[in-house]
Amino acid sequence: MPPPIPGQPGPPPWTYDDRDREIAIEDYGLLGDTRTAALVAPDGSVDWLCIPRFDGRPVFGRLVGGPAAGSFRLAPAVPAAVVERRYLPECATLETTWQTEAGRLILTEGMVAEVSGRLLPPTMLVRRLAAPDGPVEAVISFDPRLGEGHARPHTHHRDQVLVAGWPTVALALSTTPRMHLEPGPTYEITVTPDRPFTCVLAVADREPLVYVAPDAAWDVLEADQRRWQAWCRDIDPDIPCRDTVIRSLLTLRLLTYSPSGAPVAAPTTSLPEHLGGGRNWDYRYAWPRDASIGINAFLGVGKHEEARAFMAWLLSATRLDRPRLPVLLTLHGKRPAPERELSHWPGYAGSLPVRLGNGAATQHQLDGYGWVLDAAWQLTRAGHPLYSETWRTMAGFADTVARRWREPDAGIWEERAAPSHHVHSKLMAWLALDRALRIAEHHRTRAARIRRWRTERALLRDDITAHGFDRVRGTYTRSYGSVDTDAALLVLPYLDFEGSDGARVRGTIDAIAHELDAGGPLLYRYPPGHDGLLGGEGAFLPCSFWLVQALADSGRPADASALFHELTSLAGPLGLYAEEMDPATHRHLGNYPQALTHSALVQAALALRSAGPTAS
Template sequence: MTDPAARPYRPIEDYALLGNCHGCALVARDGSIDWACLERFDADPLFSRLLDRTRGGFFAIQPEAPFETARIYLPGTTILETSFTTRDGIVVLRDFMVAPEAGRALPSLVRIVAGVSGSVAMRAVHRPLAGFAAAFGALSPVEGGVAAEGLPFLAASVPFALDENRAVARFTLAAQDQQVFALHATRAGAADSPAPGDLMEATRRAWAGWSAAAAYDGPDADALLRSALTLKALTYAPSGAIVAAATTSLPEEIGGVRNWDYRFCWIRDACLSFYVLKKFGMVAEAEAFVRFVGTLAERDEGGLKPLYAIAGESDLREHEVAHFEGWRASAPVRHGNEAAEQHQSDAYGQVLDLLHLYRSLGGTIPEAMREQAIRLADYAAAHWHETDAGLWEPRKPERHYLHAAIMNWVALDRAIRLFGERPDWCRERERIVARVNGEGIHPDGYYPQSIGGDDPDAALLIAPMVGFPVDEAAFARTVEVVIERLGHGPLVYRYRNDDGLPGHEGTFLICAFWLVDALAWLGREEEARTRFTALRALQNDVGLYAEEVAEDHTFLGNFPQAFSHLAFIHSALVLDLVAHGGREAVRGTYADRTLRETAARRVTRVAPEADPAPRR
């Protein structure tokens, strides 16, 4: 077997996600955990080889001899099962994370490896790193595991020995043999922990019970459930926030500088996630997110930032980890995201749309949130005509983006539906329509990225899906321009114009799904389904999507990406609606479509057996 410490970077699509609604880990096909933030998504990592193959930490469990692998998630769970087949036999590795629980000493991550047939020589290599430290700390193999000052304790059923800056264990597995490894906050906690097999069964039951609550009886049910499980795993249970992705600094271009930290909660992304979660029957998560947004709006007096840390913190100052080389030498590695200081006015429309959907489905808007929502609408009415940074966060001067104008229209439209007509809201709502459908239309008949510009932008594909009264001929022409100038087969670039950064990026998966939705809205159902089928085939072997896809179908960008998974679910449900109700069934707002889906009984809800993320 190749030395695990010397192996090259693995493709992004090689990874699978482990999660417990607090933190996460990424496991490669070869059994190496190369990324893990155990306590919370945006914490410093314990394993970081994903971003530097020599300086980063990892935890690998593999056969000594050459092997082939196959892997699956246990049905309805985030428990990963990897099978290693060698010339000497077969072993199975099961990896899972355990949700914290008040009053009990539980490991955060457990790995159970068992023999299936033959006799297989195995090796475990543990090389943790404190965050992005410049050097590895001292490891101490002790009875029952490996200790390291200031780092979690690795409890193990086999002894480890030091080998330079790593701890190595060698052991042999025959059929029915089993060895266990678990990461605990402290060595003392490891001594009081429940049996690993009991923890795995409790974890399995919790996830399976949750999945039963999210039951869906339409096409692609298993694939949609996997995306729903991914969104659930990217939810931070203590606050209700939903992170954009599990990672930082996976590049949009190999060797380029478009590497961002996505381990935070974008209000825009999370509102769209709420819509999908609510439609898919995930009531508790949707309620928790509404409370999270309400708290932010009340605290910040309506002036919402585009993104927050997962407990609501707003200081996300961006800095570079200069001594890490980045995945496949794609530097810089970034911690934090300065986009938190940008003005992105489309977020106001997302929040008001969320509240409209929430109330339409029977929710009650608290008085404090009502006041903040009115303040957001007042702000939109007063400032919609001003420039902003845009949803794609270019590092260029602000402009008059059409997407921002449309989402300000959404803010006013939903405020009117929620709180009644007010003269300034009604007046400005109509002015936005007049501007977008007037000077906003390019001389060639399509909606461009910004007023007076020529460049297409895939963000405009969402206009009719939020209920904006588009000029249908202009929208149909916009779809054609997007296909012609931003498309590559079933894939879609979000834009191709200068954004103030060197280099370029891959195609953006959510935009490809937005094109599916737009085609369905236009009545081009067969074309929409063909594109959806092609996008469905781009998932990796365990059903996960990254942020972007290169033209050769390799993954780019942070992974797994909430945007991509919520878009996959949304497009599937849109096509389901079209199949049962025709083009008219997808007209109107998110709330309109959700109510139609509920009435058609396409989404069913069963009482959950348990929840994999109990609150403290």
Template sequence: MAGRIEDYAIIGDLQTAALVHRNGSIDWLCLPRFDSGACFAALLGGEDHGFWQLAPTGHNATPRRQYVKDSLVLETEWETPSGTVRVTDFMPQRDHRPDVVRIVEGLSGRVQMHGQLRLRFDYGSVVPWVRRVDGTRVAVAGPDSVWFGVEGDVHTYGEDFTTHSEFTVGKGDKVAFVMSWHPSHEPRPKLIHPYKALEQSLKGWRKWADRCSYDGPWRDEVVRSLITLKALTYAPTGGIVAAATTSLPEEIGGVRNWDYRFCWLRDSTLTLSALLASGYTREASEWRDWLLRAVAGDPADLQIMYGLAGERRLPEMLLPWLPGYEDSSPVRIGNAAVEQLQLDVYGEVMDSLYLARTAGMPIKKHAWNFQRSLMDFLESNWRDPDEGLWEIRGPRRHFTHSKVMAWVAADRAVRTVEAVPELKGDLDKWRAMRDEVHREVCEKGYDPERNTFTQYYGSAELDAATLLIPQVGFLPADDPRVVGTVDAVRRELEHGGFVRRYSTGMGADESVDGLPGDEGAFLACSFWLADALAETGRNDEAVEVFERLLSLRNDVGLLAEEWDPAAGRQLGNFPQAFSHVGLVNTAMRLARSAKGDTTEADVTIRG
């Protein structure tokens, strides 16, 4: 059975990632990409669905673990009655193929170790054929091939379709394991040198972390979150996945289980802001270029998410042989929300490209032509209802946030032409659209009796996305309607000191999204609350919320999507890019607020 979500750490090679439990078991790994089938899927089932554990024999004490400073190299140490041992786990940044390296080192005394490698391809459904080849084991099934080699004095044997390893390490002894995937039709790969790979990995990560330009409060927390965002990047294209996992539940035992191994347009502006503000202009440029390639085409076909390389078809399927994390079923791969209409994405694309331009990225003429086409479509369609930011699987509505983002699209189009006259556009039409959207939202999306913006026109429900109204520049932070919205969201969506996305109710008939069950506090929205409090002049309260959010990170600094205040545990897919983007942006905003400094970074975020 998998452990708590916060019991896991991530290692990765910028094309895929593995989750390592504190007990030394790798319980999740998709090869060769984030969105490929998993060869270790115990996270969503049990040991029969694939895992790889290295740990002291018969020792159940909780180990200590940490990342080597400014890296994605994980160290786990066990103190046993007979001695102390360390396991170092990492995935070298990829040249040709994915590798997982695990190095066992004796620190004191003598420790008996045991390893179990149980490969199960295609999300735990396929048992490979394993054979020995010149002292190395190879597992093959269909298109997948994994080679497993050991450097050191280790006895390995096969039993119950599992490769077992037995060995003892004394002080100074080292044993290295290397697991390499490659297509089964290709020749045998040459296994990498584990110790050279470790040296190169540490050097590469530290060099990358040194590029961080942020030097304010909470720097260590910011750098760890930036490293996590880098780990969720698909390097060949620059796309950033929402999370490394699928189907980790928003409610234990519930049905709100989605596949997050794709790239959402929803995240684009906030991700660009975090990267640019921390000095990672190259990564921001790669993300911008991914965005342009992904959305190219007919503006009417703009999707809310795309695959790692901009793929459009992400069909949703159920995996009935997996019982789900703590029996939270169904387990899904793919995401049917890709078929939804979400008008907010037009504003997010326009805002992202506006932010890129104001940050000094070169203007691409073809990009502006596409943006004009986006505006032509939006000008004719912004009045339509949609499914909204949160991918609600229910009837289409006139979501307030969607309309605000339509205003953002028009506003950024106007601002772009005003700042760069050589970029032609119909300013009169865009200004008129901007004014019309603004009037309608203030009339239909605002409840004057409660002094708050609501989730959708005519609704009494609230939505934490309305906290972004001052950030995008729709209204100034000192507007009474903004202050009232912040207070209402904080009061009515409060959940254990944090905030929900919206009111879910406790059953399908009561739930705004038509799905049974509940969910935890949404961490990205809780970071938005801290931002909104700072913007409305309540810096001390903002810092209090932010530091409370920091306390939710696990022992290696990682956050999932949500938090269950009652059970005191993380929920949802992990680690979650949206949560870590929120951490970075809020830390920087609070640092500026503390100095009384409104910089250009603030202006571009708010518009």
């Protein structure tokens, strides 16, 4: 084979056959800068990146849009086995190692999070190929397409920098050694031990491009790496499975949009809850519920600034809707655009439709108030008294609960059927009033208001125990009059609604573990198919971590610990989790990586720590 000519386009040495290409969801690696995120396949292809924010337009959308939606690939020139794939310790830099006949080829890549105060692009993806054992042939293919219509860019070159532009967006791709690239073709390169191949992709949205030399970008990425490692060093050293928990915390932080503090539920849209099915939703929004759970997770590991930032976001984002708590918001606290389908997008593994927007935004969900008020209480208890405005907002939420708890709602699972009286929602409404009363002990509150909350809390308790408990089976039920169980009820021991080791609580935990068992450590969130939607879905991963927490909180730490370790063994190869899992194949399903699953993992670890050394 003649030596490849760097920079000369030519036919790829092997066909990259998309019909046969199926990358498992959990095999994707997350790169992020706390403003947006990319997903990278083990074959070196960036298949997902929205700009300039998590909820922006995809510039590489192949994950759910097929080859026409664009990708950016660096890989060996011939098929080669991935022999190692990992995050570098305690940071967000990803390393993939292939074993080729000529030796190892190592791809190290990351996005630069800290660009503030320096003349750097706000979105910067840095990728480096190294060949430590000898010269290795590699390929680069850069094919950006913008938005729903997969718009191709207009291109020009500035020196050897490829500039790809659309009316308001521009990308600059520079490489060392320099290459003359065009979007689309695959180019061969030779990587030698003394000459790694480095490239940097800079993004500009409604602002001028900032050109960065690849080697300078690499230095910036390494500095960023050190900052992440310093961030991780502060995390409580006594937490069980610390490395696993740290990966979850890093993921949660990467999924928090720094300019506003909004926690995005997942960086993707329409990864299916059932392969080939229609349960495909857009999760690139922020749920106040997730922010509240995140507050508890970060407080528990000593990251108080992150916890307070979530509360600041909650206050700012909910201002237009108070005293109603919106179900979900955009990253800047606006109402999401109406849900719609992209009819020409093929979807992940043929799972249709691909959706933008989220229809759950218009629902009434009572449980969110409980999560938010509990988070406010946890902050108060951790020594962060609420500002007067924060307390006024929380008290307004409690008033809303006192006024509306008798109404049916859509519930935590955002059912698209008629609203009903969900027991979990009622319990969380009780929690909202209970935590409001606890906070009121530390903040000035009118006596009449306190009396009203007390009265409604007592009425709620009576209502739940009268209508939401099945005395024959000894378990709380999914909704009033239902015989189904609901894994969301695993929060019971945490609430102090009744004794955490009492018969009703234990009966509910045991009923859920038995009736919603999906095999191994996995649980369905409710009996499969009982939601009015077509098609099935996988086991719901946060529920399994809630079971760990419930077992630990209800005096069964050994069972909790065993379950936790089983669950951590089911993580993706990089320690990341989606929302759901196929119980038969253990393939991850749903949007990925999922903040709620990672928050639940952290809280399960915290519960194990609280349960004592047996559990830890």
